[in-house]
Amino acid sequence: MQTSFTPEQLADPHVAQSEKILRRCVHCGFCTATCPTYVTLGNELDSPRGRIYLIKDMLENGRPADAQVVKHIDRCLSCLACTTTCPSGVDYMHLVDHARSHIENTYRRPLMDRLIRGLLVAVLPYPARFRAALVLARLGRPFSPLLARVEVLRPLAAMLDLAPKRAAPVAKAEAAPPLAPALRRGRVAILAGCAQPVLDPGINAATQRLLARFQVEVVQPQGEGCCGALVHHMGREEAALDFARANVDAWMREVESGGLDAILITASGCGTTIKDYGHMLRLDPTYAQKAAQISALARDVTEYLATLDLPRQAPKGLTVAYHSACSMQHGQKITLQPKQLLKAAGFAVKDPAEGHLCCGSAGTYNILQPEISAQLKARKVKNIEATRADIIATGNIGCMTQIGTGTDIPILHTVELLDWAYGGPKPAKLG
Amino acid sequence: MSDTIEFLRPRANVLSRRDTIITDLKDLLPVDCLVHEARELVPFETDAFVSYRRLPLCVALPQTTAQVSAVLKYCNRYGVPVVPRGAGTSLCGGAIPQEDAVVIGLSKMSKILEIDTFNRTAIVQAGVTNLAISDVVGPEGFFYAPDPSSQMACTIGGNIAMNSGGAHCLKYGVTTNNLLGVKLVLVDGTVIELGGKHLDAGGYDLLGLVCGSEGQLGIVTEATVRLIAKPEGARPVLFGFETSEEAGACVADVIGSGIIPVAIEFMDKPAIEICEAFAKAGYPLDVGALLIVEVEGSEAEMDAMLALIVEIAHRHAVKTVRECQSATEAALIWKGRKSAFGATGRIADYICMDGTVPLSQLPYVLKRTGEIVEGFGLRVANVFHAGDGNMHPLILFNANDPDEAAKAEAAGNEILKLCVDAGGCLTGEHGVGIEKRDLMRHQYSKADLDQQMAVRAAFDPQWLLNPSKVFPLEGRA
Numbered sequence: 092m093q094t095s096f097t098p099e100q101l102a103d104p105h106v107a108q109s110e111k112i113l114r115r116c117v118h119c120g121f122c123t124a125t126c127p128t129y130v131t132l133g134n135e136l137d138s139p140r141g142r143i144y145l146i147k148d149m150l151e152n153g154r155p156a157d158a159q160v161v162k163h164i165d166r167c168l169s170c171l172a173c174t175t176t177c178p179s180g181v182d183y184m185h186l187v188d189h190a191r192s193h194i195e196n197t198y199r200r201p202l203m204d205r206l207i208r209g210l211l212v213a214v215l216p217y218p219a220r221f222r223a224a225l226v227l228a229r230l231g232r233p234f235s236p237l238l239a240r241v242e243v244l245r246p247l248a249a250m251l252d253l254a255p256k257r258a259a260p261v262a263k264a265e266a267a268p269p270l271a272p273a274l275r276r277g278r279v280a281i282l283a284g285c286a287q288p289v290l291d292p293g294i295n296a297a298t299q300r301l302l303a304r305f306q307v308e309v310v311q312p313q314g315e316g317c318c319g320a321l322v323h324h325m326g327r328e329e330a331a332l333d334f335a336r337a338n339v340d341a342w343m344r345e346v347e348s349g350g351l352d353a354i355l356i357t358a359s360g361c362g363t364t365i366k367d368y369g370h371m372l373r374l375d376p377t378y379a380q381k382a383a384q385i386s387a388l389a390r391d392v393t394e395y396l397a398t399l400d401l402p403r404q405a406p407k408g409l410t411v412a413y414h415s416a417c418s419m420q421h422g423q424k425i426t427l428q429p430k431q432l433l434k435a436a437g438f439a440v441k442d443p444a445e446g447h448l449c450c451g452s453a454g455t456y457n458i459l460q461p462e463i464s465a466q467l468k469a470r471k472v473k474n475i476e477a478t479r480a481d482i483i484a485t486g487n488i489g490c491m492t493q494i495g496t497g498t499d500i501p502i503l504h505t506v507e508l509l510d511w512a513y514g515g516p517k518p519a520k521l522g
Numbered sequence: 523m524s525d526t527i528e529f530l531r532p533r534a535n536v537l538s539r540r541d542t543i544i545t546d547l548k549d550l551l552p553v554d555c556l557v558h559e560a561r562e563l564v565p566f567e568t569d570a571f572v573s574y575r576r577l578p579l580c581v582a583l584p585q586t587t588a589q590v591s592a593v594l595k596y597c598n599r600y601g602v603p604v605v606p607r608g609a610g611t612s613l614c615g616g617a618i619p620q621e622d623a624v625v626i627g628l629s630k631m632s633k634i635l636e637i638d639t640f641n642r643t644a645i646v647q648a649g650v651t652n653l654a655i656s657d658v659v660g661p662e663g664f665f666y667a668p669d670p671s672s673q674m675a676c677t678i679g680g681n682i683a684m685n686s687g688g689a690h691c692l693k694y695g696v697t698t699n700n701l702l703g704v705k706l707v708l709v710d711g712t713v714i715e716l717g718g719k720h721l722d723a724g725g726y727d728l729l730g731l732v733c734g735s736e737g738q739l740g741i742v743t744e745a746t747v748r749l750i751a752k753p754e755g756a757r758p759v760l761f762g763f764e765t766s767e768e769a770g771a772c773v774a775d776v777i778g779s780g781i782i783p784v785a786i787e788f789m790d791k792p793a794i795e796i797c798e799a800f801a802k803a804g805y806p807l808d809v810g811a812l813l814i815v816e817v818e819g820s821e822a823e824m825d826a827m828l829a830l831i832v833e834i835a836h837r838h839a840v841k842t843v844r845e846c847q848s849a850t851e852a853a854l855i856w857k858g859r860k861s862a863f864g865a866t867g868r869i870a871d872y873i874c875m876d877g878t879v880p881l882s883q884l885p886y887v888l889k890r891t892g893e894i895v896e897g898f899g900l901r902v903a904n905v906f907h908a909g910d911g912n913m914h915p916l917i918l919f920n921a922n923d924p925d926e927a928a929k930a931e932a933a934g935n936e937i938l939k940l941c942v943d944a945g946g947c948l949t950g951e952h953g954v955g956i957e958k959r960d961l962m963r964h965q966y967s968k969a970d971l972d973q974q975m976a977v978r979a980a981f982d983p984q985w986l987l988n989p990s991k992v993f994p995l996e997g998r999a
Contacts, residue, residue: 093921094572095922121861130632133583136557144565178867179866179868180800180868
């Protein structure tokens with residue numbers, strides 16, 4: 092597409108990058124077809140092409156964000172289905188990242204919106220705070236229907252509804268003794284994460300058991316924290332970069348001391364962001380190279396497991412509907428490995444219809460956009476239930492929480508099923 | 523932005539009443555179904571013919587036929603122009619609005635109303651995408667045949683407006699051959715039904731008239747389409763040639779011998795490279811031109827037809843013949859072909875031509891097309907429905923260079939004239955829109971055009987429906 096930026100505007104590296112992205116778009120409209128919000132709302136303004144055009148207009152005119160633009164950018168799930176569909180290779184992810192930080196820097200949100208976002212940013216990335224908040228949420232749950240009646244309070248109602256009914260047990264650290272180098276097949280770090288260990292500590296525990304069984308040494312670097320995706324998707328760029336730098340430092344210490352073959356991530360939402368650290372920190376001379384190195388080491392756990400050539404197991408007689416998280420299939424373009432691993436482990440695997448469509452979880456989207464999120468959840472659950480599977484497997488805690496609140500079919504992380512299939516305990520959710 | 527093609531001057535009496543019109547239309551539509559804020563109108567200023575842009579007055583997104591009717595009735599009463607819009611994927615600017623026009627977008631009307639596999643028909647709302655129909659009836663062994671490359675996004679309403687085609691239309695015909703009926707809202711809001719679940723209806727073939735009328739005779743809100751049973755099997759085969767002329771001559775010979783495969787698609791070297799980079803379909807990169815020939819039927823039928831085609835291809839010094847080995851490979855081959863235009867965006871901006879020529883002229887027109895574009899100092903990639911003689915030269919240029927943009931447009935006009943002069947026509951499937959409007963005189967005599975305009979005026983005496991399109995602005999009645 093034609094663009095019109097002045098040389099002065101293009102001196103800003105963020106604008107220059109967005110201009111390059113915009114030039115790739117030929118406005119063909121293919122992206123509208125697989126966009127969950129366009130499919131749901133039927134308005135081009137809520138499609139990738141519409142948003143690209145809104146962003147283009149805002150940036151070209153050097154205008155602060157306004158309520159109209161913000162409304163439609165906020166409705167974007169960042170599922171990135173459009174980037175899978177786009178034949179022209181438009182890098183929508185980095186364009187919408189730029190738009191979000193532009194909004195954060197130039198637009199003052201209404202009071203309630205600011206408070207809710209402030210609350211999410213202050214609580215979710217910190218496990219202790221999040222755990223305490225969940226206790227409060229369980230107490231507050233009876234008020235959810237009341238809150239849902241007031242439009243600006245609906246996000247609070249959504250938060251209460253999403254909080255698990257029972258507290259997950261506190262994770263037991265199962266640090267395996269270090270393996271002698273001659274015996275070990277690899278040495279990896281696992282991102283401990285922030286929200287996931289609070290909601291479901293069993294996922295990383297299963298990963299550690301599984302890896303130990305296949306002679307992979309797992310280390311837990313000191314000083315790592317939230318990957319920064321949460322604040323990144325709210326446009327809080329500086330906060331996101333701070334999280335990224337802290338993690339880069341933590342992992343680089345490990346890389347330099349004992350060496351790492353990979354940094355494993357068990358939540359694909361985090362994986363997409365960590366794989367982008369190199370890009371996020373490209374303008375920071377002290378971190379650019381280190382961040383690129385860390386991004387190159389980042390792997391989804393299933394990507395890494397697929398390299399271990401796990402032995403084929405006897406059929407289990409169980410059918411698994413595999414739900415590919417958007418961050419997995421669109422963000423990281425990982426589509427085959429999780430299913431191949433499950434099949435090799437003895438599960439019959441089914442693909443639900445409309446697998447490219449988001450379940451509506453999308454980080455904090457189910458809290459900030461509860462209406463659209465609920466419609467997407469209902470559609471997703473309907474497609475999954477149509478497979479008549481015994482179990483749902485996925486690779487992202489957000490989807491597990493979202494889909495889990497809409498169906499009685501147990502939903503597990505792919506590695507929990509793999510751990511079970513290769514000698515680990517039967518997951519509690521399977522009774 | 524290009525400005526060679528003029529739009530009608532906005533009606534001052536409409537512009538001055540903008541606020542009233544918006545208030546009135548709000549009353550006719552549900553909440554959130556009227557877009558009118560200045561910022562929000564910008565994304566509607568163009569379609570996939572992005573070199574021309576005009577902001578609309580407002581955009582109505584009705585959810586029912588009754589709402590479409592109410593909006594049209596209002597606009598007709600107050601003389602407000604209307605531009606219908608499906609998914610906005612038009613390559614000829616069919617959905618580009620104008621400053622005094624209300625856009626009626628059908629994107630919220632996207633329900634499949636009835637699937638009747640016994641009678642092999644489906645009734646769908648106009649905003650349903652082309653591919654959605656095949657997706658729904660596929661598991662039952664059926665498909666909807668016309669398959670424009672934008673089929674995942676483009677709507678049935680838009681397909682009817684442009685009488686769209688696609689790769690597989692060589693065997694199955696274009697939209698008009700697969701459309702059985704429509705619900706049409708006339709400009710005064712009257713709702714009429716044309717056709718039905720039968721192949722022909724008594725009286726005038728108004729359905730035939732509406733199909734391809736580019737939104738100028740009314741707005742289609744529902745369509746009854748024909749479903750076709752899937753063949754036993756289908757197999758795309760790749761034929762690589764040294765030159766485009768050889769490939770073109772081979773196509774002419776295949777069709778000339780009375781063989782009609784399901785599809786014969788053509789790609790020249792630049793197009794092969796573009797598509798392979800995107801789809802990684804395994805197209806041969808060491809050839810000058812490629813044909814994707816798809817045959818279908820039982821194994822024996824496919825083998826027999828292929829043997830005949832291979833024999834003809836050898837007469838044209840075919841370099842490579844590669845049969846597709848798996849369903850995954852076949853899907854990739856088609857994905858690459860159908861994404862060709864968008865994938866071109868990876869290397870340059872482009873405008874896509876849509877002329878159709880008699881097959882015997884294919885080698886000559888291909889050669890001349892290359893010369894014309896080269897004459898303007900630009901590059902061209904050819905990827906098109908060769909079996910139909912429906913050419914799609916993509917003229918590559920830099921949209922940020924006004925000089926190149928003007929040259930691309932001029933080269934395009936020469937190519938389309940060349941197609942007409944070679945005994946063909948301006949458009950195979952994309953429609954006239956704004957892009958080819960002023961070339962209509964090259965194709966038609968005054969008497970021809972006057973008659974078409976008289977028909978148009980019979981449906982829309984005030985010329986309110988998509989008024990800047992199809993017919994040259996001068997000489998209108």
